[in-house]
Amino acid sequence: MATLSLFNLTSISPAFRFKVSAMAPSVVTTRVAPAVIVGGGRVGKALQGMGDGQDILLRRGDSVPIDFQGPILVCTRNDDLDSVLNSTPLSRWNDLVFFQNGMLEPWLESKGLKEGNQVLAYFAVSKLxxxxxxxKTDTNPEGLTAAYGKWALAVSERLQAGGLSCKVLDKEAFEKQMLEKLIWICSVMLVGARHGGVPVGYVEKEFHLELCSLIAELASAAASEKGLIFEDAMEDRLCAYSRAVAHFPTAVKEFKWRNGWFYSLSEKAIAQGKQDPCPLHTQWLKDLKIV
Structure with a gap:
């Protein structure tokens, strides 16, 4: 359900659009900031559908306008991020909002975007x-989607206007949730791939022990590397999310942005004469000839 708020219509800024709820007995509105949306795939088109025609949708190679005030929602593949930056005026880089899965931190830091806007999109768009x-899951009925950064509130308002949940988090809380989602996608996709690419729900049900073992292993490695402590019951939360998106197929994709980060921790430890912090992960990658 969208969060609904009453506004004094005489004080509304023209920079926002307002949606009237047909179910409400009086005028009830939700504001959504117009945005530039980079990427016309499933997520980009879904985000555009939450607007009212004021958004600008850009395709591959289109340049981001310098004079458009508002967030720039980046819904491309990770490997296209460099080209997105090249098509965006430097003065607008801090307005980029990244919806990509995976470990973006090293890339963001290399571009001077350590505090860049990010969204963990725990929602699914099956088809364009x-x-x-x-x-939403049985362990987190309030929803798991989260946003961080300068435009986090604007993103949250847009998603809520589209009937989705979205929390606004500070940097530390967001990093923990980002790592949890990274652990989920790296674990469930690898376990599923080693069993022929079975759906996510099948992984959670039929290979539950393998999945939980890998989640625990990757969580321990991430906590050690980042010097943080995760909330208890991570395996329960991630298995619950697996049930919520049970129809998703599994495959190990975008390696350098996902499983590659954990494999780099293994390589670093071994090079230093230490034990591999992710032995299951390493072995299963080798079994699939990914490394």
């Missing part, structure tokens, strides 16, 4: 043009 499905 279909409405997104919120990834």
């Amino acid at each position: 043009g279909e409405s997104p499905i919120d990834g």
